Amino acid sequence: MKTASFQPGDRVVLPPYGLGVVRDTCQRPVAGELLAYYRIEFPNTASQAYVPVDAPQGTGLRAALTSAELPTLLGHLQDSQTLNLPRQWAARHRRVTEILAGGDPYELATLTCELRRWNVERGLPDLDRQALRRAIRLLEQEVRGLEDPCACDVRSLLDHAWTETPN
Structure with a gap:
């Protein structure tokens, strides 16, 4: 390597x-x-x-991500891919912790989409809500300091996810 x-x-x-x-x-x-x-x-x-x-x-x-990689990240955030997280809390917590610790921005984006979807559909338990906020913060850090239209779109999407409430 x-x-x-x-x-x-x-x-x-x-x-x-x-x-x-x-x-x-x-x-x-x-x-x-x-x-x-x-x-x-x-x-x-x-x-x-x-x-x-x-x-x-x-x-x-x-x-860290560059401006050239932001369109791919934005695609992951907009695509709303499903992650098929386990329904059982302990198994889900283990998987979510692995994704957060790994720090891969595309996996974080997919996790953000999945937890956002769950939040809108039925609300999130406290630990899942904390995981969603952590994923958003990690993505925001990578986008911070990049100034181009795609970075603004990513920040806007993350801001919306941060303030979304269940239906």
């Missing part, structure tokens, strides 16, 4: 923490050996993470 290379200032996503920015690379001692790490800072927080330069894919680190 090809190792991703990030530069200072690159927007990245580190699941499940969300959108961050590569500040620099640094050396840190591990078991008596100096290893190279990306230092990731997360906007609006004092949090930071260190990700090994040699194996960022092992942590799930990936480049």
Whole structure:
């Protein structure tokens, strides 16, 4: 597998923490050996993470969505694909947690659509509503800072999903 290379200032996503920015690379001692790490800072927080330069894919680190990828994301949000989540709470919670922790924007979009549909049809239990809000927040983070018509459409759709109430 090809190792991703990030530069200072690159927007990245580190699941499940969300959108961050590569500040620099640094050396840190591990078991008596100096290893190279990306230092990731997360906007609006004092949090930071260190990700090994040699194996960022092992942590799930990936480049954030770009404007060119937004039409695909918008398609996933508008398509209202069904996810076939289990009806039993424990199994559903496990699956939803996997999707949220994985941080794949297209899976998050599909999850958002499914939970939105459930919310409109019958309302959501509290934990499912929290999962919907978390998925929306993660998607909003990736779209934040991108300024093009498609980004505005995605933000508008997410804003609508945030405020929707059951029929």
